[in-house]
Amino acid sequence: MLADIASTMLDLANNSVRAKATSLRIRLVEEEDKNRFLLWIKDNGQGMDRKLLEKVQSPFFTTRTTRKIGLGIPFAKELAQLCEGRFCLKSKPGQGTLIAIEMKADHWDRPPLGDVGEALSTLIQSAPEVEIRFGAKKNQKRFTLNTTKLKELLDGVRLDSPDVILWIKDYVRQELTKIEMR
Amino acid sequence: MKSLEDLKKLRESAKRKIDMRQGEADYRIVVGMATCGIAAGARPVLNALLEELDKNHYPAVVTQTGCIGMCTLEPIVEVFDKQGEKTTYVLVNPEKAREIIHSHVGKGEVLQKYTIAATGK
Ligand SMILES: Nc1ncnc2c1ncn2[C@@H]1O[C@H](COP(=O)(O)OP(=O)(O)OP(=O)(O)O)[C@@H](O)[C@H]1O
Numbered sequence A: 001m002l003a004d005i006a007s008t009m010l011d012l013a014n015n016s017v018r019a020k021a022t023s024l025r026i027r028l029v030e031e032e033d034k035n036r037f038l039l040w041i042k043d044n045g046q047g048m049d050r051k052l053l054e055k056v057q058s059p060f061f062t063t064r065t066t067r068k069i070g071l072g073i074p075f076a077k078e079l080a081q082l083c084e085g086r087f088c089l090k091s092k093p094g095q096g097t098l099i100a101i102e103m104k105a106d107h108w109d110r111p112p113l114g115d116v117g118e119a120l121s122t123l124i125q126s127a128p129e130v131e132i133r134f135g136a137k138k139n140q141k142r143f144t145l146n147t148t149k150l151k152e153l154l155d156g157v158r159l160d161s162p163d164v165i166l167w168i169k170d171y172v173r174q175e176l177t178k179i180e181m182r
Numbered sequence B: 001m002k003s004l005e006d007l008k009k010l011r012e013s014a015k016r017k018i019d020m021r022q023g024e025a026d027y028r029i030v031v032g033m034a035t036c037g038i039a040a041g042a043r044p045v046l047n048a049l050l051e052e053l054d055k056n057h058y059p060a061v062v063t064q065t066g067c068i069g070m071c072t073l074e075p076i077v078e079v080f081d082k083q084g085e086k087t088t089y090v091l092v093n094p095e096k097a098r099e100i101i102h103s104h105v106g107k108g109e110v111l112q113k114y115t116i117a118a119t120g121k
């Protein structure tokens, strides 16, 4: 399992990028009254057929050629199970994939949130051409970030320039602190 | 305090003009960011590289890749020079990453002690 939720988020989003998604939605939701923490990622990438979908959930299948086992999805599944939550993976070839990990927010084994600002900026740096819509919700407070909007504001300056990526990291960190997600 | 207004300032910053003149980069730096890389700490390594690049205007671009195939040696940073010559740095952390970029990209000197060759593998 990865050390924190931010790392899991980045790792699963990387799967979507590798599946040639052009649009990616990521949500982090924490509801204290329901003692629930949710990580939700939806992409419009190439998707998986039923056979592949089954395979990837058994440890540790991969279509990578550099090593024989895939770690990302088994880790995600393990995380949900360990935290007495739920794991959901839905996919349709040619349409996309949805992955959701629900955890008991106060569970012993629930990893810390980690640095979501750095995870998100890293994701954007690797795939500036993908439209990424990120949303975080803690109880009633929200924060959203949309890379298409950022691009409009940047007006021709590359989204993946180092100074822009570093700014995104700090901005997301700041805004998540404001909604008290940590 | 950061606000979306900052992006307009970034747009007009002097740095931007330097970037444009720099044109093509002399070095390409590649960081492995598959599950194995992330687990080993590749994310802060990438971030440290971007910070140094931003501070020093080194003629380099940083990109990410998937699994390089040596998971136990992650985080891995590969530096390609203009001739396509590759140097592989292994077991990198943010501090080593800063040293590597200062030496290799800043001064053009390969930092032998952190290369895969130095590990004997
Ligand atoms: N969002 C997705 N869209 C399409 N295919 C996917 C998606 N996520 C995973 N897959 C498929 O499932 C396989 C297993 O994914 P998993 O994340 O477990 O391992 P991996 O990405 O291959 O390697 P690792 O994550 O360990 O670097 C992938 O190789 C890919 O074929």
Ligand SMILES: [Mg+2]
Pocket (backbone or CB within 6 Å): A011, A012, A014, A015, A070, A071, A072, A073, B035
């Ligand atoms: Mg993966």
